[in-house]
Amino acid sequence: MSVKEQSRSLLTSKDVSITNPRLIVLSILLRKGDPLTIDQILKASRGKLAQSTVYRVINDLQKFGLISEFTNPENATVIELNKEDAKHHHHLFCKNCRRIIDIELDRELEDHIQSEVLSIQEQYSLSIDGHSLELLGLCNFCS
Numbered sequence: 289m290s291v292k293e294q295s296r297s298l299l300t301s302k303d304v305s306i307t308n309p310r311l312i313v314l315s316i317l318l319r320k321g322d323p324l325t326i327d328q329i330l331k332a333s334r335g336k337l338a339q340s341t342v343y344r345v346i347n348d349l350q351k352f353g354l355i356s357e358f359t360n361p362e363n364a365t366v367i368e369l370n371k372e373d374a375k376h377h378h379h380l381f382c383k384n385c386r387r388i389i390d391i392e393l394d395r396e397l398e399d400h401i402q403s404e405v406l407s408i409q410e411q412y413s414l415s416i417d418g419h420s421l422e423l424l425g426l427c428n429f430c431s
């Protein structure tokens with residue numbers, strides 16, 4: 289299946305309308321394979337999309353559950369395609385090449401964090417939606 293066809297079927301799977309900007313953004317994410325910042329998506333679209341369009345499309349795709357957003361150490365928003373078996377995970381940010389690598393923590397550690405979060409919630413009367421843990425260092429190419 290071509291990247292364009294894959295993008296099309298992602299939108300079809302969510303029963304939402306197939307528009308050219310949506311196809312372009314999904315194709316860029318599929319082609320690169322790694323999470324990308326909004327700037328990288330803009331650059332990769334080679335002038336085909338205005339910045340406001342990219343923001344709108346990202347918003348839509350997130351509502352459809354096709355992508356997730358997180359922040360990199362430079363505080364830029366990073367967009368990641370949700371894989372079909374999308375699991376909660378963490379990221380390693382490579383200081384050298386800026387690649388972002390998916391990291392899964394040990395199940396027990398995740399459970400432990402989760403129970404900690406619940407008790408913090410209770411103790412401080414907060415409402416917590418999730419947690420993130422960033423690993424900073426070098427990827428296997430750069431280390």
Ligand SMILES: [Zn+2]
Pocket residue numbers: 382383384385386387426427428429430431
């Ligand atoms: Zn690297």
Ligand SMILES: [Zn+2]
Pocket residue numbers: 323368377378379389390391
């Ligand atoms: Zn990830």
